[in-house]
Amino acid sequence: GAGVSQSPSNKVTEKGKDVELRCDPISGHTALYWYRQSLGQGLEFLIYFQGNSAPDKSGLPSDRFSAERTGGSVSTLTIQRTQQEDSAVYLCASSLGRDRVYEQYFGPGTRLTVT
Amino acid sequence: DQQVKQNSPSLSVQEGRISILNCDYTNSMFDYFLWYKKYPAEGPTFLISISSIKDKNEDGRFTVFLNKSAKHLSLHIVPSQPGDSAVYFCAAQPLGFGNEKLTFGTGTRLTIIP
Numbered sequence: 001g002a003g004v005s006q007s008p009s010n011k012v013t014e015k016g017k018d019v020e021l022r023c024d025p026i027s028g029h030t031a032l033y034w035y036r037q038s039l040g041q042g043l044e045f046l047i048y049f050q051g052n053s054a055p056d057k058s059g060l061p062s063d064r065f066s067a068e069r070t071g072g073s074v075s076t077l078t079i080q081r082t083q084q085e086d087s088a089v090y091l092c093a094s095s096l097g098r099d100r101v102y103e104q105y106f107g108p109g110t111r112l113t114v115t
Numbered sequence: 116d117q118q119v120k121q122n123s124p125s126l127s128v129q130e131g132r133i134s135i136l137n138c139d140y141t142n143s144m145f146d147y148f149l150w151y152k153k154y155p156a157e158g159p160t161f162l163i164s165i166s167s168i169k170d171k172n173e174d175g176r177f178t179v180f181l182n183k184s185a186k187h188l189s190l191h192i193v194p195s196q197p198g199d200s201a202v203y204f205c206a207a208q209p210l211g212f213g214n215e216k217l218t219f220g221t222g223t224r225l226t227i228i229p
Binding site: 004031033035040041042043044045048056059091093095099102103104105106107108109 | 217222
């Protein structure tokens with residue numbers, strides 16, 4: 001079946017512009033996560049959605065970052081007034097439910113470059 | 116503050132030999148550990164996991180060892196195959212419901228030499 005898809009695969013933007021990154025989780029997966037990997041760093045948790053519960057935003061690095069998940073499916077990560085330090089690969093993952101026994105399936109990521 | 120550390124950024128191993136990837140953690144609340152494998156331009160894929168109530172978990176050629184007192188885990192791949200060449204990430208989750216988010220290490224790039 002279809003895995004997690006993300007778009008665009010690559011995005012180059014100028015400093016100060018806003019960007020939107022999209023994630024389509026696996027159908028039926030109620031949990032959705034955003035992570036990012038900056039150069040030389042591990043994957044860093046950003047935000048987590050589970051069903052209709054309030055999202056866990058504890059990993060968002062600043063108020064320029066926000067995310068929403070419409071209809072419990074597609075999610076959009078928005079970065080406003082991008083900075084060069086926002087350059088990273090942004091990864092989305094989804095899982096069947098809110099329990100760690102459920103494997104997180106990752107998408108291929110969006111490589112964001114801020115010039 | 117890197118709570119999960121993979122101190123070797125790269126490792127080269129001859130085909131057929133054992134590959135040993137290491138991971139250390141600092142947060143004593145972590146009690147579930149996972150290894151992910153990542154090929155270029157793809158997302159990480161789950162490989163194997165271990166709960167803190169165990170010290171070893173085996174799945175085919177892959178074995179993960181956990182030393183809780185040392186806050187150290189390792190992934191053994193034997194025998195190593197060329198298709199094992201990838202970046203391997205160690206990840207951890209803390210105890211408790213609602214703590215599904217993963218804390219990752221920086222990864223180790225494994226190259227298997229034919």
